[in-house]
Every structure is written in structure tokens, then in C-alpha cells.
Amino acid sequence: MLTSLAVSRFSLFAEAKLSFTPGLNVIIGENSTGKSHLLKLAYVVSALQSESSEETAPEIHFHLDERIAEKLVAVFRPNFLGGLAKRNSGRASGRSRCVVHADFQGHALRFSFAPNSRKKVVIEAHTAPKIAKSPVMLPPKEALSLFPSLVGSYERRELPMDETYYDLCRKFQAGPLKPSQLHPVASLIQELETILRGKVLLEHGRFHVITSDKGKLEIGLLAEGLRKIAQLAYLLLNGTLCRGCTLFWDEPDSNLNPRLIRKVAQALLVTAQAGIQVVIATHSLFLLRELALLNRSHAVETLYTGLEYNSSGVAAHQDEDIEGLPNIAALEEELDQSDRYLEQYLETDQAKNPENDQEPPSAHPKKALR
Template sequence: MALQRLTAKNLTVFTKADLTFGKGLNVIVGENGAGKTHLLKLAYSVIATFWEEGRKPSPTTPTKTHLQVKLADKLVNVFRPEALGRLTRRKPGRERCDVSLKFTDSKHNISFSFATNSKTEVALEVTPSSWLEVSAAYFPTRELLTIFPNFVSVYEGHYLEFEETWRDTCLMLGEPLQRGPREKRIQELLAPIEDAMGGKIELDKVGRFYLSTPNGRLEMPLVAEGLRKLGMLARLVATGSLLDKGFLFWDEPEANLNPMLIKQVAKSILSLSSSGIQVFLATHSLFLLREIEILTSQQPFDGLSARFFGLHKDADGSVSVSQGDSIDEIGDITSLDEELAQSDRFIEA
């Protein structure tokens, strides 16, 4: 199961966005304010709604009336606008946002829209005939292991100004460890991550995470933030949430990581992609992009499918999308050009 295509008209900064995804790794590149996170959150909101509704006890077949409300709720809780209509592109007068997602199995396809005055529901034009049976995980730029204890219960019992992606991911972090025939594959994926962290992630009975090393256990707040981000990835692999199938959305995985850890993150991401996880990254890190290009040309990742998407700010304030199978095909990205220019200045100096 994979997301093949996403189209959005009049969504936030986009007049029109039309993205064709690969089954493996998909990398969205752009400077700050170009809408990278918005595209990730849009795709995640739809997929997470399908998965959450499908795993409820005795789920019924998707209906237009039910989905129109549930999807609107998820969009508002993930994006956190004042109202659903605030996600439409800012223009004088009333505007309408149109969204369509197509999957490898057409029974999951969906199209919907909402206007600037929409509040509690979307208008469904194409209704899926089946729920998704695979999970979706969203990693925000901040690690979540340190806030995990009691976060879900507090979030669900109070109104907090946190994106629902935090709550969703914390729920997955608290899942029990996977046992059975898939343990060998889990250990294969975990080994290089645990080697980079210098230990294993453990969850105690009261909901606190630790990094267990040969020298003892470290409370998660005492662990470097970059290692905590690797710890989130390790935990979801260990629980089976990221194994063989499903979706991973990761916003700026390079944030707060040193180059050595970025190299490990890139390798882990490609390992997940090659195992059947469809991965979506948002980044403006030249180092991460170069590492991905280097690794995809080497064993054991040679031939792994990857798609790149460049977001470009236009003169009218909107953002356009270019795409291709290599970084060279997505046009110039200002933030990447600045990094290259600095290297030139350093050599000259």
C-alpha cells in the first residue's frame, strides 16, 4: 500500500500543488515558509484518519457523512488553525481548497474540499470504500520521549495548544514491543540505530523512557536531543509500528543532529524504505540530501526508488512545486544555494 499522488488547490501557500510519489523515499525540499510541513501534515491527516477509524472496534464501511466530520477534525487538530477555512490560500473574497489523494489501491482514493468559511466539516467528492490497515507515524521537529509520561492522558483530558501529531506519536511510542517471527527483522533494523545511540531504549512501568547503556541507565532528559530523535525511531521499529508496511512522515530529521548522527539517520531512513515503509521527509539540509544521494548509489541501497520535490516561492507570494528522481531535477533551492555559497567563501578566505 502506498500513496501515489497528492493534489491540492488553494491550500495555504499553494495555488496548485501536484505531487507524484515513489513507493520508497520521498524528500520535500524548500526554504522556511515554503510549505514543506503543510504538505506532510495534509497527507498525514488523511492517512491517519483512515487508519484510526479502521482500527476501532467493529469498524463500519466508510460513509460520506462520517468522514466529512472526522477528516475536518483531524485537519484542525493537526494544523491547529483558528478554523478549518483558515487553511485556504489567502485571497480577497471567498476561496475554496480542493484536495485529492490517490493510492496504489483505488478503493482508498479520496477527494474533498472546504471553503474559507468552513468550520466543522469538509465536502467529500470521492469517498473511499475501505479503511487503511497500515499505520502512519509523524515525527515533528521536536523529540517526544521526554514529554511522554502522562502526556496522552493530559492531552485528552484538557485543551492544549499542541498539534495532535504529538499525541498520535506518543500513543505509538507506548505500544508494547513486538514479539514473534518478525523479531529477527526488527533486530536487523535496530542494530545500527542502537549502535549509534550507544544503547537500547527502555520504557519503565510508570511511563518513563531510558537509554540503557553498558554503563547503566540514563533518564531521557539527560540524553542528547539528537540521540532522543534516534530513540523515537528505534522505539517504533521495536514495537513493529515501522516494519514492512506503513507510512513515516518526518519533519526536518536533521534538526539538532550533528553530521555523524545525520549520516546514521539517513541510513536508517533508507533501511526502512527498502523494507516497505513509504517515507516522506521535509528538509532544507544540504548535508542530509547529499548523504541520501551517496547512500542510494551504494549497496545495499543501490536501485532504491527515491523522489525529490523542490518548493519555490514565486513573485506573487505563492509556492510552486518541481519534482524528479534526483536533486538535479528540482531546480535551485535558496537555502541550499546559500550553503554552497558559504563553502565557496570559506575556500576563498
């Protein structure tokens, strides 16, 4: 599991150091503050650490620098590797290297590259673990409906999408484990199937969900939020996700209505409660509130990371309580809108009913998650 990630001159960040809890990790920030970049970088270093473990592929130790450059370019899709280095006044300095340092429960991976580097990476420290479980990255759009055509297309053609979709579809290729092998996560699968109201089935290369009321449905006929949950269920069924793994999920609330966001929030918490490290990026106040409400009964260790602009770029702040973070613009705007809506509601209501001076039942104080 990832325990910390420090960067210097990476993307929008002059300097940033993040800690990670084994439970639920939530990265918050408005658009263009680097949420997805941090999440993708955390995924890339976790995937590389898994690939370079002694059990997985000892030979990669001799080519790890090339693999780091290859993976960064495939996931972030810059024109060249140095494009990921933070720029000064619109121009990159060839002397200020980008440095990335990740720690995995005592095993470290540290590397750097120059802003003008096309594919050269310098490994400054690396301690390979004997065993490291492969992480899972769920991009904003679900991928079950893209399987299996995406795998073959990505391997043969240039596609305008980052490699996280290809990585995920490859993980769908494994068939389900035997029931005797699912004991550690059997209860989690049952909870996800309860939320899904069905069981996920891979048949003749295509995914379906078998429901009690509608029978067998093609995966594309389900709402996107349910397809996102179906991804989790199947990755548990085929052993890709297991205790000790890390799940990265970029904007799990993307394109979902509030009812489905509630289901996704429940899925996130039961996943973290099952011993799987969860790292998400979001700017949804609704999702944050739902996680806080549900976590009162699940009691999952949670760490919030708030991103905000400052004079040197984007700064990261961390706290176990979201109210301990500085003001997050994306959340403040939603809270401010709630206040303006409430004020207008009260003015209109009092004009129509002067004798009614009570607050409407929907009133909420301006506290982020209380």
C-alpha cells in the same frame, strides 16, 4: 502507502500535485514555502484513510466529513478550518474552495471546503481499503522525553502544540511485540540499535536506553539526535512501524550537530530499505548530501520535491535527481557561502604562500550533491 497528493488553493499553494515513491521522499524548500504543511497534510489524509478502512472502523464512513475537519484543525491549529484555504491579496474568496485529492494505490480520498468554513467539509470521493496501516508522524522535536505526561495533559487541557505529538505519544503506549513477531524488521531494529549503541526499554511508564558502556540511562540523558533514533527503534519494537507503513518526519535534522545528522541519515535509509515508505521535509544541505552519499550503497528509490515561490504562490517540482530541480534558495545560499569561503581562503593562502597555487583539500565544486 500514499502514491499521490494533489491540492488546489491549499495554504500557500494555488495548485500542486505530488507523486510519492515507496522508498524515500524528500521535500526541500526554504522557510515559509510550505514544507511542513505538505508533510502534515500527507500525514492527515493517510491517517484518515487508515481510520476509515473496513477493518479499522466501518462506522466512521457515516461521519468521515466531521473527522476530516476535526483532524485538520487539530494538526494545523488554525482558528477555523477555512483558514487553511489559500488567500487572494490577503483576503479569502468565499467562492474558491480548497480541494484535496489523495490516492493510495488505487484507493482515493477527495474532499473540499470553503475559505469561510468553520468545520464543514464536503467529501467528493472516497474508496475505503479493506486494510490500511496507520502512518507515523515524527514532529521536529522528539517525544520520548514527553511521554507519558503529554498524553494525559493533552486529553484534559488545552496545550499550545499540534496533535502530531499526541498521536506519537499514544503510539508509544503499546508494549514490545514478542521476538517471534519481529522477524520482518528484526535486522532493521539491530541496525538502529547499532547506531544508538543501546536498546530501548519502556519501564514503569518511562523510557530508558540500556548501553554496553554506561548501563541503563534515562532517555532525557541522551543527545536529541539519539533520542530521535530511539523513537524509530521503539516504534518498530512495538509493531507500530512495519513493512508497508508510511513514516513522515518533519525536519529530522532539527537541533542536531553534523555527527548526529549522519546517524539520522543512516537511520532514514535503512528504514526505507526495510520496506517502510519514508517522507521527510528539510532544508539542510548537509542532510541531503549525506543521504546521497549513503544511498550509493543502500540503493533506495528516492524522489525529491523542490518548493519555490512564483507569481501565484509556491510551486512544487519533482525529480529523481536533486540536480534536476530548479534552484532552491536555501541550498543555493549554503553553496554560495561555500564558494565565498573558498575564494577568501585561496586569496589569504596565496598572499601568505605565493608559490602555493593548489586548491586546499576541502574545496568542493558548486554542484549540489556531487
